[in-house]
Amino acid sequence: MTKTILKNIKLIIVGITLITIPSCETVIKNKTPKTTSNLYKQKVDSIINIMTIDEKIGQLNLPATGPITTGSSKSTGVVKKIEEGKIGGLFNIKDIKNIYEIQKIAVEKSRLGIPLIFGMDVIHGYKTTFPIPLGLSCSWDMELIEKTAKIAADEASANGINWTFSPMVDISRDPRWGRVSEGGGEDPYLGGKIAQAMVNGYQQDSLAAEYTIMSCVKHFALYGASEAGRDYNTVDMSRIKMYNEYLPPYKAAIEEGAGSVMASFNEIDGIPATGNKWLLTDLLREDWGFNGFVVSDYTGIYEMRAHGMGDEFDVTTLALKAGLDMDMAGDSPNIAASYTNTLKEAINKGKITIEDIDKAVARILTAKYKLGLFEDPYKYCNVKRAENQTYTQVNRDFARLVGAESTVLLKNENQLLPLKKSGTIAVIGPLAKASNNMPGTWSVSTDHATAISVWDGLEQTVGNQVNLLYAKGSNITKDLALEKRVTMFGKDIPRDEKTDKQLLNEALSIAKKSDVIVATIGETSEFSGESSSRTNIEIPQVQKDLLQALLKTGKPVVLVLFTGRPLTLVEESETVPAILNVWFPGSEAGLSISDVLFGDVNPSGKLTMTFPRNVGQVPLYYNHKNTGRPLGNNEGKFEKFKTNYLDVRNESLYPFGYGLSYTTFEYGEIKLDKTSMTNNDTINVSVNITNTGNYDGKEVVQLYIRDLVGTITRPVKELKAFQKISLKKGETKTVTFTISIEDLKFYNYDFDFVAESGDFEVFIGTDSNTTLQSKFTLTE
Numbered sequence: 165m166t167k168t169i170l171k172n173i174k175l176i177i178v179g180i181t182l183i184t185i186p187s188c189e190t191v192i193k194n195k196t197p198k199t200t201s202n203l204y205k206q207k208v209d210s211i212i213n214i215m216t217i218d219e220k221i222g223q224l225n226l227p228a229t230g231p232i233t234t235g236s237s238k239s240t241g242v243v244k245k246i247e248e249g250k251i252g253g254l255f256n257i258k259d260i261k262n263i264y265e266i267q268k269i270a271v272e273k274s275r276l277g278i279p280l281i282f283g284m285d286v287i288h289g290y291k292t293t294f295p296i297p298l299g300l301s302c303s304w305d306m307e308l309i310e311k312t313a314k315i316a317a318d319e320a321s322a323n324g325i326n327w328t329f330s331p332m333v334d335i336s337r338d339p340r341w342g343r344v345s346e347g348g349g350e351d352p353y354l355g356g357k358i359a360q361a362m363v364n365g366y367q368q369d370s371l372a373a374e375y376t377i378m379s380c381v382k383h384f385a386l387y388g389a390s391e392a393g394r395d396y397n398t399v400d401m402s403r404i405k406m407y408n409e410y411l412p413p414y415k416a417a418i419e420e421g422a423g424s425v426m427a428s429f430n431e432i433d434g435i436p437a438t439g440n441k442w443l444l445t446d447l448l449r450e451d452w453g454f455n456g457f458v459v460s461d462y463t464g465i466y467e468m469r470a471h472g473m474g475d476e477f478d479v480t481t482l483a484l485k486a487g488l489d490m491d492m493a494g495d496s497p498n499i500a501a502s503y504t505n506t507l508k509e510a511i512n513k514g515k516i517t518i519e520d521i522d523k524a525v526a527r528i529l530t531a532k533y534k535l536g537l538f539e540d541p542y543k544y545c546n547v548k549r550a551e552n553q554t555y556t557q558v559n560r561d562f563a564r565l566v567g568a569e570s571t572v573l574l575k576n577e578n579q580l581l582p583l584k585k586s587g588t589i590a591v592i593g594p595l596a597k598a599s600n601n602m603p604g605t606w607s608v609s610t611d612h613a614t615a616i617s618v619w620d621g622l623e624q625t626v627g628n629q630v631n632l633l634y635a636k637g638s639n640i641t642k643d644l645a646l647e648k649r650v651t652m653f654g655k656d657i658p659r660d661e662k663t664d665k666q667l668l669n670e671a672l673s674i675a676k677k678s679d680v681i682v683a684t685i686g687e688t689s690e691f692s693g694e695s696s697s698r699t700n701i702e703i704p705q706v707q708k709d710l711l712q713a714l715l716k717t718g719k720p721v722v723l724v725l726f727t728g729r730p731l732t733l734v735e736e737s738e739t740v741p742a743i744l745n746v747w748f749p750g751s752e753a754g755l756s757i758s759d760v761l762f763g764d765v766n767p768s769g770k771l772t773m774t775f776p777r778n779v780g781q782v783p784l785y786y787n788h789k790n791t792g793r794p795l796g797n798n799e800g801k802f803e804k805f806k807t808n809y810l811d812v813r814n815e816s817l818y819p820f821g822y823g824l825s826y827t828t829f830e831y832g833e834i835k836l837d838k839t840s841m842t843n844n845d846t847i848n849v850s851v852n853i854t855n856t857g858n859y860d861g862k863e864v865v866q867l868y869i870r871d872l873v874g875t876i877t878r879p880v881k882e883l884k885a886f887q888k889i890s891l892k893k894g895e896t897k898t899v900t901f902t903i904s905i906e907d908l909k910f911y912n913y914d915f916d917f918v919a920e921s922g923d924f925e926v927f928i929g930t931d932s933n934t935t936l937q938s939k940f941t942l943t944e
């Protein structure tokens with residue numbers, strides 16, 4: 165084809181864009197994406213009509229690339245492929261100038277000039293880093309969560325990124341699974357609210373705006389239910405459980421307009437999600453009305469070979485026909501089972517049709533239109549905006565606040581906390597100075613070197629008033645191989661040459677000189693995250709020993725606990741007077757922690773995952789079924805032939821929804837404005853809450869419902885509403901919830917979403933163990 169014709173083709177594409185884009189605002193403001201794809205159909209079809217088969221397959225290709233640098237290395241395989249139109253997008257590239265150059269190649273050097281989409285794992289912030297998602301969820305503050313996503317989008321979009329692989333909304337009840345750190349915990353209702361807040365934060369009112377990015381809800385679906393908490397393991401679950409307990413957050417994200425979906429690694433009903441037509445087409449597109457595109461997880465298509473789904477043609481065909489549009493990281497010389505390597509031949513073999521490919525191409529091109537990339541491919545590469553809007557003081561101040569709001573106070577005997585800003589404090593523990601661990605797992609765009617450690621945070625905030633002493637006290641773990649695995653990705657905590665005894669002695673000697681000890685111990689950030697499952701979820705033994713030795717000094721000890729998952733903390737809960745679970749608070753960690761330690765922020769975080777007593781109780785979650793032999797009110801006492809253990813009580817150490825404050829709250833009686841309702845009715849449930857302590861504070865008031873009789877068994881309690889309120893010292897507020905028929909619905913045996921008439925219990929309280937309750941009836 166001559167240059168003139170090529171130029172004309174590009175003009176046609178641009179021409180179509182100019183003539184037929186109605187108004188991006190109208191398009192995007194309608195959050196239900198059902199109509200948007202139609203608006204772009206004509207333009208998309210016109211491009212597809214002039215695309216070669218290689219160019220089409222190219223759009224489905226999202227290769228894994230190391231850092232690509234253009235210029236001198238223009239001839240790298242990737243650059244050549246972009247020029248040939250064989251790549252649809254790239255991911256996890258951090259450098260805006262590089263992204264600009266690469267986009268330029270796609271737009272100017274490829275035959276059709278189709279812009280690339282640039283994705284990234286912007287999971288909990290771009291450079292300004294917020295707490296790990298599990299921590300963030302403990303804020304129970306949807307406005308705050310949405311704002312973190314908004315800031316992440318603002319920073320990422322200024323730096324060339326227009327697509328994030330977030331939110332991860334996999335419900336999980338298994339703290340052995342390292343990826344619980346990336347999600348919002350165990351509850352489907354709360355998970356749905358968080359999913360919506362995140363999608364809204366990323367995409368806001370207009371996907372085409374330069375400060376928003378497309379969200380990709382993941383990992384669809386059920387990834388959090390991997391057997392035995394081992395990452396990438398098999399999932400097997402009844403449809404009833406799926407619909408009622410695991411699918412709601414994905415559905416909520418889709419309803420909020422999430423532009424894309426990532427298929428999970430696991431199988432569902434015996435077919436890997438990546439090739440599961442029921443999941444990716446029947447449920448996602450037909451039932452839920454999703455019209456964005458679906459991307460595989462990293463080499464997910466290829467992995468179907470190991471799953472035992474056939475040869476490279478079988479698995480790619482299975483994926484494409486199932487509705488999997490984009491192949492992540494499949495395009496590599498050593499991976500035969502990729503769209504790039506097989507689809508063309510699969511047509512010749514009669515396994516797929518060109519229409520199958522066209523459908524996927526159309527969805528990806530539509531996404532690019534929605535993002536406004538055809539109008540201005542460089543809109544996300546705004547160097548000035550990147551300089552002015554990334555990691556700003558305003559964003560960092562907000563991250564500092566969010567870090568504090570996500571902290572969960574697990575124990576505070578004799579009001580040891582907050583600490584006084586005076587005297588001598590010994591800061592002891594291997595995580596005290598570990599800045600690089602503070603942002604937590606999945607923080608690819610963070611500058612780990614500038615994150616604020618506990619030590620730095622304390623020095624900055626109270627360094628003038630408090631005499632601060634430091635000792636490392638111990639290494640992370642005695643196990644060298646484990647230590648290596650949990651300090652990867654530049655998150656090393658150099659091992660001390662000193663012996664354990666020497667480290668401990670140093671710690672004890674400064675402990676003796678102090679008024680109070682702040683023990684900064686727990687997991688490193690890479691103890692959780694992908695491929696970081698544990699069977700022992702205790703604090704590593706060498707750190708436990710350190711903690712017990714510190715307690716023996718008789719000095720008051722505050723445990724500042726770092727973790728990416730619920731840990732088993734029986735010993736600590738019995739021996740340590742104050743425990744502050746800080747998760748991994750983000751780039752401003754040390755400041756957030758200091759704010760809470762000294763009471764500048766009164767902690768109000770509430771757990772979103774149950775903390776078990778021991779790993780043998782797992783999976784342990786509050787919204788379980790009753791069984792035919794419940795222990796009832798005899799919790800704590802063993803009963804033969806009841807559902808319990810010989811060696812450990814059933815109940816958790818810290819339940820879902822649990823978290824203390826420096827102040828105390830007293831709940832009054834539950835009042836209902838009526839005790840029965842019909843389908844068209846609502847009931848108002850209210851309760852008075854009084855701040856009875858000595859500090860102003862915030863409380864997350866939680867409402868749970870139990871459906872006493874159903875056509876299928878129903879959970880003993882389900883979270884149905886919550887409100888986070890502020891109460892001044894001595895203040896009383898009435899909190900009112902309105903229960904509607906929607907709150908009583910569930911999927912029945914026929915998968916109809918229904919409410920069944922009968923009796924319900926309603927509980928309100930400070931956590932899921934609440935016994936404050938009342939009753940009402942739903943009549944026909």
Ligand code: BGC
Nearest residue numbers: 256285329382383461462694
């Ligand atoms: C993870 C995804 C992530 C992707 C891209 C995969 O290994 O499972 O969550 O988005 O990599 O980095």
